[in-house]
Amino acid sequence: MTAQEVERGRFVRQPNRFTARITADGAGGYPAEAGRYRLFVSYACPWAHRSLIVRRLLGLEDALPAAVVDPIRDERGWRFPDPDPVTGAAFLSELYLASDPSFEGRYTVPCIWDTVTERLVTNDFPNITTTLETEFTALHAPGAPDLYPEALRPEIDELNDLVYNTVNNGVYKAGFATAQDAYEDAFDALFATFDRLEERLAGSRYLFGDRITEADVRLYPTLARFDAVYYSHFKCNLRRLADHPNLWAYARDLYSIPAFGETTNFDHIKRHYYVTQRNINPSGVVPKGPLVDWTAPHGREALARA
CATH class of the missing domain: 3.40.30.10 (Glutaredoxin)
Known part of the structure; x- marks a missing residue:
């Protein structure tokens, strides 16, 4: 920064x-x-x-x-x-x-x-x-998914704008804020959007029904880093990802897909944030936790059949 x-x-x-x-x-x-x-x-x-x-x-x-x-x-x-x-x-x-x-x-x-x-x-x-x-x-490989279907683009773009401003970039707004009001504004917006996403995912396997789209791709990287980094390092500590039943199960569902899980490197993630950002973590000490099971059954398949 x-x-x-x-x-x-x-x-x-x-x-x-x-x-x-x-x-x-x-x-x-x-x-x-x-x-x-x-x-x-x-x-x-x-x-x-x-x-x-x-x-x-x-x-x-x-x-x-x-x-x-x-x-x-x-x-x-x-x-x-x-x-x-x-x-x-x-x-x-x-x-x-x-x-x-x-x-x-x-x-x-x-x-x-x-x-x-x-x-x-x-x-x-x-x-x-x-x-x-x-x-x-x-x-594209044969059978590759259409992640940005033309008919859904306006809705995907609208949701992406919200997620970018309050979640993807929102955690940075909280973590790098140097004024209390700036931090609290970002913090409140982040968890307000988490609440909206938690409700949305109660009846939908992915953000747009039974198909993975660009919206899921954009949300997932923040969720993957949330408990390991943003909750503590960026002071986004109202609730963990694991405290949101639908979001946490949704994140594990995506993680089970090789394109998501096999590109998620928690060692690189934690070492980068905690060692590189010495303005926030002067010691450079990397936390051992959180100890969570990303491979635990998520049960989201039932929503696709509902």
Whole structure:
């Protein structure tokens, strides 16, 4: 977090610098081609996590290779455990500055590198997943789900806006607030939305019935990090995820799907937040808990049959 990201005690996320679009027809100069692009991610980052989930659900692993950075970030930004074999970069910052030498700010994941023009195309995390869903369709695996069905897009977008502002980014607004009123506003909005989602999921297996959509992909990474990080580290401690029967069962239901569970790395998540964010956790000590069973039966199948 930079000083520019706190205004009057309130956390304000920095704008995304690279916002070019990859399209099926290549009209903007970046066609959706297999093997042309490289996705840079962190298992710790919720925004990057959603791109890994979608990439796996759609069967794009071969078409869009990915590289994972180390979970511990310092003033130089995200580091590759070994120099990236395609770009040769040791730090993600090298690719940002190669694309824009004047760039100032945090070097964020996820981002997509074009191996042809040798520059970053996008770090616009809200649009990376929908781009994979709508512009890479020719490269989807047979039988891949339609995560962003056209008929539901207005409703999905409306729910995504609420979840982003009060839940996904809401935990950051609470955690990085430096004023009591800013913290309490974010805290109250977060749990008000949790209450709405808890009610919604009482009669629906997923956020939009029996099908997984972009809305589930966007909510899940925050839920996966909630009890392990946000409850204590970001002071979001009114209730745990495990104290919400429907949300907790829903999260475990998604976790049981390989695209969700196998991209959830609790070791990377906890080490990143507790070790990297020394302004919140000066000691860098990583908590051992919570000890919960994400593989416990969730019982959500019954809702699909209801």
